[in-house]
Amino acid sequence: TPQLRFAHRRGFKMPINIAIIGSGPAGFYTADALTRACKGCHIDIIERLPTPFGLVRAGVAPDHQTTKRVVKKFEKTALLDEVNYYGNVTIGNCVSLAELRELYDAVVLAVGAPNDRKLTIPGADKIGVHGSAAFVGWYNGHPDYQDLRPELNVGTAAVIGVGNVALDIARVLVCSAERMAGSDLPDYASCAIQGSPIYDIHLFGRRGPIEAKFTNVELREMGKLNCSVPLAKAEQIPGDDDPVLATLSDRDRRLSERNLKTLRTFSLNRPDEKSKRVHFEFCAAPVEVLGGDRVEALRFERTQVTDGRAEGTGDFFEVDCGLVVAAIGYRSDPIVGAPYEGDRGIIPNDDGRVAKGLYTVGWIKRGPTGVISSNRYDGEVVADYIHKDFGNLPKSDKAGRKGLESLFNARGIRYVTYADWKQLETMEIENATGVAPRRKFVTIEEMLKALDKSAPSREFA
Ligand code: NAP
Secondary structure (H helix, E strand, O other), rough: OOOOOOOOOOOOOOOOEEEEEEOOOOHHHHHHHHHOOOOOOOEEEEEOOOOOOOOHOOOOOOOOOOOHHHHHHHHHHHOOOEEEEEOOOOOOOEEEEHHHHHHHOOEOOOOOOOOEEOOOOOOOOOOOOEEHHHHHHHHHOOOOOOOOOOOOOOOOEEEOOOHHEEEEHOOOOOOOOHHHHOOOOHHHHHHHHOOOOOOOOEOOOOOOOOHOOOHHHHHHHHHOOHHHHEEEOOHHHOOOOHHHHHOOOOOHHHHHHHHHHHHHHHHHOOOOOEEHHHHHEEEEEEEEEEOOOEEEEEEEEEEEEEEEEEEEEEEEEEEEEEEEEEEOOOEOOOOOOOOOOOOOOEEEOOOEEOOOOEEEEHHHOOOOOOOOHHHHEEEEEEEEHHHHHHHOOOOOOOHHHHHHHHHHHOOOOOOEEEHHHHHHHHHHHHOOOOOOOOOOOOOOHHHHHHHHOOOOOOOOO
């Protein structure tokens, strides 16, 4: 926040050693803040995948390339002398958190929330029901999900949730080939999506439009697509005099009013204006996934919103669909050696401090909310704490990256450096066709093979 002042920018008497686990926005904003708050410290960013940047690479929608430009800033940090990158290193497998805490003065957990919050209604395990982490990971070429192969040979899809991820999924499914040509959608996803006969996508909010989580720029974008028309029901959209609006903060009220205005314009659209349709349906709580082995329909209970809560009205309805994506939020995994608050899926912390020498930032610190730049504040706070906690030490007696690399050598662990990543990136750019910015490597195996080929004499640990 603007009020926050970071007073300690003097640097350390001796460089201390800091490990950041996770190379997404939270990790990189922290590294950047540390280079300023703790001048001269050694920062090692450790990442499970060979490729850096977390959700910027594998979460931000492939047609939102301008949002991905933030990696240019992260790259400046990665290329600083005091910063090292160790990709393809899984904590708990290659090296434990306890070992890292022995090797480093401070360890920052920035592993995000990579898993789906589970849809727990009956039938949610049917074929054709996916979580958004898996589905978004699939169309973004994430190594964990590139082989998801969702069945898109269906006429109607349902997306549960009305946040920005739900909008991303609906948009990617209806986007024209022309618009996607400038994206980094992998070929397999492009073929599946462009060959799909999905003409209707329904987005379901269990509460009303005032409570919807999407932001207005993203909502309005749905009205600007060539192939699809957004539709909303006028009777579901509250007026600007709705008393609930008066209870909101100025900021939230302005956002809601803008969304209501946009939804009103959607309610004037005709379904036959374009070949595909995105239907917004509010006050609809999913209660069951229907069908045999595969999903065939969703059953909903109509709700009314009281004091911000969705309450069932006892009215039920069904919508046929052959694909369901639950875009209902993400969850973090527990990390062996760190405390975990199961209810919220976060590491319990005091403004980023977890224990002596252990800190956390980003979605595993505060839950899966906010945009990329929301992580900047987390990084600054933790960098300041690390300075306060270690800035007056006469010297560090930790082995840091020397110790880490000898441990990797002893264990035969093949880590990927930032220079390796730049080689992979060069190949991805070279492999792209037309106006696509890159053609992603989508498995860890092919990434490592490509590195072998490009630098046969390279010595791996
Ligand atoms: P989100 O904004 O929290 O939205 C989740 C949606 O799922 C809400 O509508 C929520 O309804 C609904 N939901 C949760 N549990 C449900 C259940 N059991 N049954 C039915 N509906 C349920 O989460 P998100 O869309 O995953 O986005 C995560 C964060 O990333 C957000 O901060 C988002 O803004 C950000 N993001 C930003 C962009 C962008 O800026 N372009 C793009 C993608 C993501 P309730 O409100 O009733 O709980």
